[in-house]
Amino acid sequence: MGVINVLDKHIAELIAAGEVVERPSSVIKELVENSIDAGAKNVTVEIKHGGTTFMRVADDGCGIYRDDIKKAFLRHATSKVKTANDLDSIATLGFRGEALASISAVSRLQVITKNENEDTGSCYEIEGGGEISLEDAGCPTGTTFVIRDLFYNIPARSKFLKKDVAEGNAVSALMDKIVLSHPEVAFTFIRDGKQVLRTFGDGKLLSAIYSVFGKDFAKGLIPVDYTLDSVSVKGYISKPINARPNRNMQNFFINGRFVKTRTGMAALEEAYKGSIMVGKFPSAVLQLTVPYEIIDVNVHPAKIEVRFINERPVFDAIYHAVKSALQQGDVRKQVTFKENTAFNEIKKVNPFTNAQAVFSKAESKPPVNNVKPAEQKAKAYEPKSYNPFDELDLKDEKPKPISIDDLKMTDSSDPFEIYSKQAIRKNTELEQKKAEFSKQKFEKAEQLILKAAQQEDNLPNRENPVNEVIVEEKKPYKEVVMTKEEKPQTEIFKDKEDKNDTITELPKEQTKLRFLGEAFDTYIIVEKNDSEILIIDKHAAHERIIYEKLKANADKQNVQYLLAPVTVTLDKTDYDAAISNLDMFAKCSFDVEDFGNGTLLVRSAPQYLAATEIADCIAEMSGYIASGKKDIYAEKMDWFYHNVSCRSAIKAGNKSTVQELMDIAWTLEKNPQIKYCPHGRPICIVMTKYEIEKQFGRL
Numbered sequence: 001m002g003v004i005n006v007l008d009k010h011i012a013e014l015i016a017a018g019e020v021v022e023r024p025s026s027v028i029k030e031l032v033e034n035s036i037d038a039g040a041k042n043v044t045v046e047i048k049h050g051g052t053t054f055m056r057v058a059d060d061g062c063g064i065y066r067d068d069i070k071k072a073f074l075r076h077a078t079s080k081v082k083t084a085n086d087l088d089s090i091a092t093l094g095f096r097g098e099a100l101a102s103i104s105a106v107s108r109l110q111v112i113t114k115n116e117n118e119d120t121g122s123c124y125e126i127e128g129g130g131e132i133s134l135e136d137a138g139c140p141t142g143t144t145f146v147i148r149d150l151f152y153n154i155p156a157r158s159k160f161l162k163k164d165v166a167e168g169n170a171v172s173a174l175m176d177k178i179v180l181s182h183p184e185v186a187f188t189f190i191r192d193g194k195q196v197l198r199t200f201g202d203g204k205l206l207s208a209i210y211s212v213f214g215k216d217f218a219k220g221l222i223p224v225d226y227t228l229d230s231v232s233v234k235g236y237i238s239k240p241i242n243a244r245p246n247r248n249m250q251n252f253f254i255n256g257r258f259v260k261t262r263t264g265m266a267a268l269e270e271a272y273k274g275s276i277m278v279g280k281f282p283s284a285v286l287q288l289t290v291p292y293e294i295i296d297v298n299v300h301p302a303k304i305e306v307r308f309i310n311e312r313p314v315f316d317a318i319y320h321a322v323k324s325a326l327q328q329g330d331v332r333k334q335v336t337f338k339e340n341t342a343f344n345e346i347k348k349v350n351p352f353t354n355a356q357a358v359f360s361k362a363e364s365k366p367p368v369n370n371v372k373p374a375e376q377k378a379k380a381y382e383p384k385s386y387n388p389f390d391e392l393d394l395k396d397e398k399p400k401p402i403s404i405d406d407l408k409m410t411d412s413s414d415p416f417e418i419y420s421k422q423a424i425r426k427n428t429e430l431e432q433k434k435a436e437f438s439k440q441k442f443e444k445a446e447q448l449i450l451k452a453a454q455q456e457d458n459l460p461n462r463e464n465p466v467n468e469v470i471v472e473e474k475k476p477y478k479e480v481v482m483t484k485e486e487k488p489q490t491e492i493f494k495d496k497e498d499k500n501d502t503i504t505e506l507p508k509e510q511t512k513l514r515f516l517g518e519a520f521d522t523y524i525i526v527e528k529n530d531s532e533i534l535i536i537d538k539h540a541a542h543e544r545i546i547y548e549k550l551k552a553n554a555d556k557q558n559v560q561y562l563l564a565p566v567t568v569t570l571d572k573t574d575y576d577a578a579i580s581n582l583d584m585f586a587k588c589s590f591d592v593e594d595f596g597n598g599t600l601l602v603r604s605a606p607q608y609l610a611a612t613e614i615a616d617c618i619a620e621m622s623g624y625i626a627s628g629k630k631d632i633y634a635e636k637m638d639w640f641y642h643n644v645s646c647r648s649a650i651k652a653g654n655k656s657t658v659q660e661l662m663d664i665a666w667t668l669e670k671n672p673q674i675k676y677c678p679h680g681r682p683i684c685i686v687m688t689k690y691e692i693e694k695q696f697g698r699l
Contacts, residue, residue, distance in 0.1 A: 020102040023161060024051025024150060025170040027107075030099035031145050032178055035059035036185060036256075037092045040142065041201060045175060046190040050167030051150065052158075058144040063115040066122045069134065073126060075101040090297055093257055105129040106157070107150045113143040128153045172196065176212045177258040180251055180285055183208035205235060209285055213249075217283075222329035224286065226321030230294075231313050233321035235286040239330055240272065240676060243280035253287045254295065259306050264288075267315045271322035273638075274547075275330075277680035284322075290314065327673050511669055515662055522652040524661045533687040534665065538656065540677035541664050543649035546608050547678045548671075550588065550641045559589040559604040562611070566602040567595060568618045575600070577626035578618075585621070588644055592618065608648035617647050642678045 021027055028045060035043045038061025048054035064072060071077050075098060103109060104126045114121030114137075123137035151158035161167060168191055175189045179199050186201025199211045210218040221236035238249070252264040264286065272282045296307040308314055516525040516533070524536040570578065575598045578585075585592040591604035600622075605614045620643060650656060668674055668684060676682055693699050 020098055021106055021150075023170060024055060024167050025174045027051070027055060027103055027147055027150065028057065028171050029174055029178075030103065031055075031057040032175075033093035034099070035061055035143070036178075036182055038062050038143065040185060042186045042188075044188045044190070045171075047168060047171055048192055050162075050164035051171055052161060052164065052167060053149060055147040055150070056144065058142065060140070060142040063118075063121075063141050063143055064111075064113040065115050066118065069111070069113065069122055069124045070131070073100050073104050077101075090292060101129075103147065106154055107152065108148040110146040110148075111143065112137050112139050112146075114139050114141050116141045168192075177251065179208050179212055180205070181253045181256050181258050181287075205285065205287065209236060221285075222325050224321050224325040226317065226324055228317040228320060229313055230291050231317035232289040233286055233317050234289075235284065237268075237286070237322055237325055238283035240275040240282070240326070240680065241682060242283065243272075243276050243680075244283055245280065247281045249283035250281070251285045253285075254306060255289060255292065256287075257297065257306075258304065260304055261306065261314075263308065263311045263315050264318055267318035268322055271319045271326065272680075274678050275326060275676045275680055280680065286318065286321075288314070288318070330675055513662070513665055513669065515658055515665075518656070518661060520652075521655065524665055526662075526665045528669075531689050533689075533692075534668075534684055535687065536665060536668065536684045537652075537677075537681070538661060538664055539649050539652045540681050541668055541674070541683045543645045544674050544677045544683060545664070545667055546648050547641050547645035548674070549608075550606065550645060559591065560607040560609075561591075561604045562602070562614075566605075566611075566614045566618075568600045568602060568615045568622075570598055570600065570619060570622055572598060574619070574622040574626045578622040581625050584625070585618075588621075588641065590618070606644055606648065609644060610648070613647040617643060645678060 020030065024047065028047070028051065032043060032045065035057060038059060040059035040061035042060050044056070044058045046054075046056040105128060108125075108127045110123065110125045112121060112123045121137040121139035122134065123139075124134045125132040151161070172189070172191065175187065175197060179187050179197070183199070183205045184201060184203040185199075187197065187199045188195065189197035197211065200207050206218060206221070209221070217238075220239050220242045222239060224233060224235050224237055226233045238244075247265065250265060250268060252259055252261050254261070268282060268284055268286075276282060290308075294309045294313075296309075512529050514527040516527055518524055518538075519535075522538060524534075524538050524541075526534045526536065528534055578592070578600055579594045582592055582594075589604065589606040590602060593601040593603065595601040600618060602614055602618060605611075605617075609617065624643075650660070674683060690699070
């Protein structure tokens, strides 16, 4: 063993600096956090060449007293901690007193500062930990740090820095986190002489999100505001349809500090379960406020990890906050079209722009013979915009005083025609009369057809077509009004009237749904209240309905008893896992017995499940248990419900009756909280009348 030596001060500072100062972004983080702790309302950060050669952080905080400037650069010198008890409730971003000493040991540093109670500022320079000068300076209240030549005295550390672009991106990413953590501070970030970020400092988190991530991200967020016991959760989460392929957009802030917390990630993703597709992850900007006593921030050199005394209250608060926000703020996906279409371009044409060619005096045109051949040849190749009045020969016509109201009604299909107010009014009245007459003829023909069909098939009297199910309090013409008791019930939904079912009742205001058809034997097309068209994935919708019923009726016997029990043969591993968890099968309405020698006997199954699916379902569930993917009982049961509901639901491509399809549509209308299937796919998309009419140029 070698001789033990006591390191001198300079070497010790270089070693300690390596723990705090890893790269330029580490320097910016420490200095900006000091500015926030100083009460600054405006902070400017500037870097050049990724921060390796130049960094500047200026604020309008309280500043540093002249007598304290030198002490601030001593190791373990801080104004934020005085006693050991202060470490149990740290309310500031910085507290160790190592940052300035570590930064000054590996760079050329200059600080210009002035306290609000002083008349003159101070300028202090230090290089490599050695003092250079301390002079008076004229400056406003606040502090400005200028750092040059980072790691100039440690070539071994300098060569491990990445390219300037990568280091600059790291600083930029850090500024995004700081901006989101303190929206009440106005930040300005300048990179290589160009301003790349500026925030308002109005205290609104959504404004900060808009500045950092842009308009498209900000408009797809759902607000969160929830308090559970002593934990408060505020911020924004993304809609399930805006899920991302990674977790990079999950941002958690605890007491104003950006942290990486697995507890927060797990709670966030658990709340989205069933609303988001597998392999996709939600985005979030959540600010947590917790008592300082239940959190320890002194567990990581960069203070980006924290430790909770009890993680369960934090998990529950985040989970319930996100779950509540999703139920209240998420809506069904709406179809939108491109803004610029052929119809929009036609609408931009003003037919009266060239009207003076008709109503003003005709101006004499210069004779063609006066044009020089060279000029005439050049004009022949000039591009000309189309003018519908260019083809009018007006040279021999004498203009007559004409009133615009005397113009004849023209063909409304020509967007370039000129219309008078009188013509437009007459045209509108004529169209209304045509529509009313057509409607009367259609109703009369419809009644005659139904009457003939009833006489031939001896059907009960009914006056509405089979493909139209209408619930409406006031009717412009005679229709069948179906109340909840009269609405047709199909076999697959026959237990929906159960009082303990989670499916809620229809709201008091009446809703009108009209069946339009089914596309590709998969998508139900329904018109709602003459204002929207709903396109529903019948498999996804039916799957979610069954899933919710299974969860709600887990303690009930919603089973179908089999006349002939089904035997399922498994390998030894799956068989042992199944017979050890028979209670799980019972929770899903399966009556499973051990038949011996690797075989299970199934005597009953959920009433939704087809008999042909029972064996495969039991085999898949047994394999899932044996794989040991989830050790939590609730997680396994949730997967079971997913499996049973998926196998029980009507499949895409299956033929379905109108009543079955309308029953699905009505169930979704009664339960607006159902928006996604258990796998996270959307169930229904909405196409508004406004969007459709806009595409056809009616608006």
